Amino acid sequence: MTPEHTVLGIETSCDETAAAVVRRRADGGVEVLSSVVASQVAEHAPFGGVVPEIAARAHVETIEAIVERALGEAGVSYGGLTGVAATAGPGLVGGVMVGLSFGKAVALARDLPLVAVNHLEGHAVSARLGAERIDYPFLLLLVSGGHCQLLHVAGVGEARRIGSTIDDAAGEAFDKIAKTLGLPYPGGPALEALAEGGDATRFTLPRMLLGRKDCDFSFSGLKTAAARLAEGLTTEAERRDLAAAVQKAIAGQLAEKSDRAMKAQVQAHPKGARRFVVAGGVAANRAVRARLQAVAEMNGFSFSAPPLAYCTDNAAMIALAGAERLAAGLSDTLDAVARPRWPLDEAAAAASPTHLPGRKGAKA
Numbered sequence: 001m002t003p004e005h006t007v008l009g010i011e012t013s014c015d016e017t018a019a020a021v022v023r024r025r026a027d028g029g030v031e032v033l034s035s036v037v038a039s040q041v042a043e044h045a046p047f048g049g050v051v052p053e054i055a056a057r058a059h060v061e062t063i064e065a066i067v068e069r070a071l072g073e074a075g076v077s078y079g080g081l082t083g084v085a086a087t088a089g090p091g092l093v094g095g096v097m098v099g100l101s102f103g104k105a106v107a108l109a110r111d112l113p114l115v116a117v118n119h120l121e122g123h124a125v126s127a128r129l130g131a132e133r134i135d136y137p138f139l140l141l142l143v144s145g146g147h148c149q150l151l152h153v154a155g156v157g158e159a160r161r162i163g164s165t166i167d168d169a170a171g172e173a174f175d176k177i178a179k180t181l182g183l184p185y186p187g188g189p190a191l192e193a194l195a196e197g198g199d200a201t202r203f204t205l206p207r208m209l210l211g212r213k214d215c216d217f218s219f220s221g222l223k224t225a226a227a228r229l230a231e232g233l234t235t236e237a238e239r240r241d242l243a244a245a246v247q248k249a250i251a252g253q254l255a256e257k258s259d260r261a262m263k264a265q266v267q268a269h270p271k272g273a274r275r276f277v278v279a280g281g282v283a284a285n286r287a288v289r290a291r292l293q294a295v296a297e298m299n300g301f302s303f304s305a306p307p308l309a310y311c312t313d314n315a316a317m318i319a320l321a322g323a324e325r326l327a328a329g330l331s332d333t334l335d336a337v338a339r340p341r342w343p344l345d346e347a348a349a350a351a352s353p354t355h356l357p358g359r360k361g362a363k364a
């Protein structure tokens, strides 16, 4: 049995300033005491994407109030905390430095252990913020605005990459295609709403990386094809149908590669655990979730996705990742640095630098 941990989490890697308090009980059970997310969507919307300098300034202006609110809503004072966890990367470095510095200040002033959390590790544990208890190991599909990868997660800090995108992330594809359809930023949720009731069969879009036997992804050809089709649209019904076709194509590719990863895992470890977890902003898409759930069921895998509020960036997942590290006896020093790039599987990233894993930049 490890001791109970009550951790303040701080997330500032992109365009959300977030703070949360999460309790990880001695038996491993998880309780989210508060989770506050201040979105900067209004500040970035006029530019059609995230502007790093504006993001960093907005984090500076709001971080203190957001942390105070998270503690207030949790009914926990600084004295009631057992640790502080702040995102240290990957992300827009100006923003990351704001949150990490704030976390260091709290840790120093209150003599608390600091955990410098990899944002991707936060997404990896986010499904555990729901009612369900998910044990390691599991196969993880991480699909967000900056990332699209399949990973085998064996435990805290133990992730092996199985595949990743060779160009855009899935969320980036949603956002960019949404823009060509004239939808507002952020495009993913807007495209999902437009696709409702659309006929996904009216337009034919290319299937990417056909014939390749790996678990890598590619969305750039789809993006180009959709942009070309979007130019010729005249009616609202056509826009709806193209949105539906795009959503189907993205969900289809995610399902196809996840299916391949599951089959490979079963072949390599016939008696191994069969758990599949999807996380990241794109996991909020209902069509994507449904396709992935069907593929998991077909392969005899359990299917877990975070509650919708914990799919996109939030600090509860950072607090939990920190609590899990503390429970495993891991923490960081006040020298921890902000890392704009920080792949979860560093060995795979070094071996295949063209994949640029762990990069999270402006999602224009």
Ligand code: AMP
Binding pocket: 143, 144, 145, 146, 170, 171, 172, 174, 175, 186, 187, 188, 189, 192, 280, 281, 282, 284, 285, 286, 311, 312, 313, 363
């Ligand atoms: P994250 O990077 O984890 O904060 O996730 C944000 C990304 O998820 C953005 O690219 C969004 O467009 C995308 N996203 C959020 N909700 C949806 C949705 N319902 N459908 C498709 N993409 C979405």
Ligand code: MG
Binding pocket: 119, 123, 144, 145, 280, 281, 312, 313
């Ligand atoms: Mg994210």
